[in-house]
Amino acid sequence: DIQMTQSPSSLSASVGDRVTITCRASGSIKSYLNWYQQKPGKAPRLLISAASSLQSGVPSRFSGGESGTDFTLTISSLQPEDFATYYCQQSYITPPTFGQGTKLEIK
Amino acid sequence: DVQVVESGGGLVHPGGSLRLSCAASGLTFSDYAMSWVRQAPGKGLEWVSGITGSGVNTHYADSVKGRFTIGRDNSKSTLFLEMNSLTAGDTAVYYCAKGSSGYNWNDVEFWGQGTLVTVSS
Numbered sequence: 001d002i003q004m005t006q007s008p009s010s011l012s013a014s015v016g017d018r019v020t021i022t023c024r025a026s027g028s029i030k031s032y033l034n035w036y037q038q039k040p041g042k043a044p045r046l047l048i049s050a051a052s053s054l055q056s057g058v059p060s061r062f063s064g065g066e067s068g069t070d071f072t073l074t075i076s077s078l079q080p081e082d083f084a085t086y087y088c089q090q091s092y093i094t095p096p097t098f099g100q101g102t103k104l105e106i107k
Numbered sequence: 108d109v110q111v112v113e114s115g116g117g118l119v120h121p122g123g124s125l126r127l128s129c130a131a132s133g134l135t136f137s138d139y140a141m142s143w144v145r146q147a148p149g150k151g152l153e154w155v156s157g158i159t160g161s162g163v164n165t166h167y168a169d170s171v172k173g174r175f176t177i178g179r180d181n182s183k184s185t186l187f188l189e190m191n192s193l194t195a196g197d198t199a200v201y202y203c204a205k206g207s208s209g210y211n212w213n214d215v216e217f218w219g220q221g222t223l224v225t226v227s228s
Binding site for chain 1: 142151152153154157166168202207211212213214215216217218219220221
């Protein structure tokens with residue numbers, strides 16, 4: 001199975017900050033990388049697919065990037081509703097596997 | 108709008124069985140592969156099983172292979188997960204998840220709200 005390693009596991013930031021979350025795959029996944037947002041007690045929500053394709057309705061402050069087997073999720077200016085847990089997921093090989101999550105908290 | 112609603116969760120003893128259902132609406136159900144993804148309390152996400160839109164092809168995580176069976180009834184837009192020989196390690200919220208095409212269960216586009224399965228004596 002492909003292992004996905006996210007960093008950091010938690011992050012404290014303030015409204016208006018720019019934050020970046022990183023995800024590294026243990027093997028090649030090309031650009032088959034998705035990012036999800038999950039709020040407490042809620043289902044995950046797909047934010048970005050194919051490493052950088054923003055889903056409909058997702059604010060443009062979210063963006064995704066890639067460099068080899070390293071992938072990033074950047075939020076350009078944090079808003080109060082962005083405090084949540086974020087997961088990366090590779091969809092290149094079955095079984096699809098997730099990173100361990102990054103909990104974004106208010107400083 | 109697409110909706111998927113899970114049901115069938117609950118408390119079950121170790122070694123017991125449970126059948127989860129997922130009712131879908133707002134889509135042509137047979138056009139999409141579906142998955143079950145679970146989340147243990149306070150933990151991350153784990154893909155459990157997937158099935159193509161036709162129902163012909165299925166796949167399971169090693170952790171559930173031989174114990175869980177995924178199925179679907181396209182005439183009723185319903186997805187199932189039959190779970191046997193349950194252990195405490197299966198305790199989790201189980202999400203029904205819509206794939207991006209008839210054969211791609213890996214790209215999860217939409218999730219239900221989940222149903223909690225608790226395995227305890």
